[in-house]
Amino acid sequence: MVATTWKQEEIAALKADYEDLAQVNSDAVTKYNPTPGTGRTGYMAVPPNNYPFYNEDEKYEPVVQPDGGQLSDWKPLYQPSKEQEDEDRKKAYETGVPHGYVPRGFRYEGMPTIKLTVQSELHTEKEYGSKRDQNGKHSGGPFTIDVSPKMTIEDLRLVIKEKGGIIPGMQKLAYAGKKLDDPKRTLEHYGVAYWHNKFPSWPITIRKL
Known part of the structure; x- marks a missing residue:
């Protein structure tokens, strides 16, 4: 594999930025950098997280695709189980990171509310709404709900179910x-409270797709 040769001043600038960096070779092809200086690993001769001050577990071996493209992400995609996702959100919440976590059993009573209109693109006015007949069937079409901006989408769906069926x-x-x-x-988090304050007539829509 032929690599683009780096200019000496570029290598010198790189060394100046990282004084503890071992000798930088502008055209050394290694398992950690199969395409040095080509732009596929950024503008540096060595991928940023492959410097000597990283341990072997922190370094990555880039994957070169058949078309020459290079994948430089050394960590697997975040694909947690439901349990792991809940645990991660809980940790974020407890450390002050806004991550949409709401403790189980949380109640929204006493919090400021906003009045939202709910309309469905999936149903006719005879199939949903706040009116109920003696059999509990809903009708009436678009309806309003009073909810807290702190409410999760998960809980919002339950409110919509209870009010509109x-x-x-x-x-x-x-x-x-x-x-x-x-x-x-x-x-x-979704900005509903902010935009509702400016445009109170905007509805929550149950979309087709």
């Missing part, structure tokens, strides 16, 4: 063109 599994929610797909995030 649409089961959570059918609720692909959107607000102001933004999809509200993360059940653990809050209305506040």
Whole structure:
């Protein structure tokens, strides 16, 4: 594999930035840097996290694809189990990181609320709404709910189910063109409270897709 040769002043600048860096070779092909100086690993001759002051566990071996593209992410994608996701969100919450975590059993009573209109693109006015007949069937079409901006999307779906009769599994929610797909995030995180203050008539929509 032929590598682009680096200019000496570029290597000198790199060494100056990292005084404890071992000798930098502008064209050394290694398992950690199969394409040095080509731009595929950035503008440096050595990928940033492969400097000698990193231990072997912190370094990565880039994957070179058939088309020459290079994947330089040395960590696997974050794909937690449901239990791990809840635990990670809990840790973030407890350390002050805004990550949409709400403790189980949390109650929103006493918190300021906003009044939102809910409308469905999936149903007719005879299939959902705040009106109920003697059999408990909902009708009436678009309806309003009073909810706290601190409420999670997960809990919002339960409120919509109780008031309008649409089961959570059918609720692909959107607000102001933004999809509200993360059940653990809050209305506040999605900016619903902010935009509701400016445009109170904007509805929460149960979208088709």
